[in-house]
Amino acid sequence: MAWLEIRDLKAFYHGTEVLHGLDLRVDEGDFVAVIGSNGAGKTTLLRSISRLIAVQGSILFGGQDMVRSRPRDCVRQGIVHCPEGRLLFPEMTVLQNLMMGAFLRRDTDGVRQDLERVYDYLPTLANRKNQWAATLSGGEQQMVAIGRAIMGHPRLLTLDEPSFGLAPLVVNAIFEVIKRLNAEGVTILLVEQNASLALEFSRFAYVLEEGRIVDEGLSIGLSTKKSILQAYLGMD
Known part of the structure; x- marks a missing residue:
């Protein structure tokens, strides 16, 4: 069993299902990215893990199912969320x-x-x-x-679009901090629309589209895969 193991995760906004049976694993100390287009469900995934929205399925963290936990329980367990838009x-x-x-x-x-x-x-x-x-x-x-x-x-730091709207020099500085945290033992789960950046820094990545995982693999392998190059990296 992985340190964070998500099984058949379904998430809902106002009764509408937006994540459709996701399976995702993150090992302790790893650096995992989730890439996908705008509206794919990336933010919803992180909000689900932090227990901010209604879900069905299993979110196992260190063997404990967090589905019925409150957000403060997640923080106490070491799951810390850095949200999109800074807030x-x-x-x-x-x-x-x-x-x-x-x-x-x-x-x-x-x-x-x-x-x-x-x-x-x-x-x-x-x-x-x-x-x-x-x-x-x-x-x-x-x-x-x-x-x-x-x-x-944090034991697990989830980051939602940390590069959004920032100048390249600032993005580099922030990602060096994230890389340093990971090197010092913090597990990273990164959501990024900038697929090139996400694949450069992560070890493993998932591709999310319309609320479903459509591909996964080592980041270095995905970065050279034709379908990923065409869809997310702007290459033919």
Whole structure:
């Protein structure tokens, strides 16, 4: 059994089924990507794992079925979600936003260490810690979202479109942080519309279309597969 094992997952919005019997596995310490076009169900998949929407099927994490869990239970188990669109608190400072990621934690020393870890990974945030989140650039806001997720001390970090709308230099900096987290033992499940970027950094990938997994394999293999090149990488 995989560390995260999703079996026959169906997800619903307002009674409409949008994920149709997904099976997906992520091993502890792995870096797995989910690619697909806009509207394929990628965000829904991550929201399902974080228990933010109604689902049927099994979401096994460390052998425990999380389907009936609350979002806070998932966070306590180490499943931390970095959402699409950042969803910061605009009238709070960078530091206050970061600390919101640790709202369930009671290990004061650990929280302090993780804050230093965030500032080490993302030194821009140390310089901006007393600045209102609303006044930051889009790239800086994404850094805060990543930092807030780190403050949750994730075992499994799920990331939804972290490159969206950002300049290439900022994207590179953020993905280097994600790569560093993975190298230090954090399991990564990445959702990305930028298939080239996702396949470059991940080890294994799933292709999601219209709520169904239509392909899967080692990322290096998918990146040279003709159907993937044509559909997602803009090559003939």
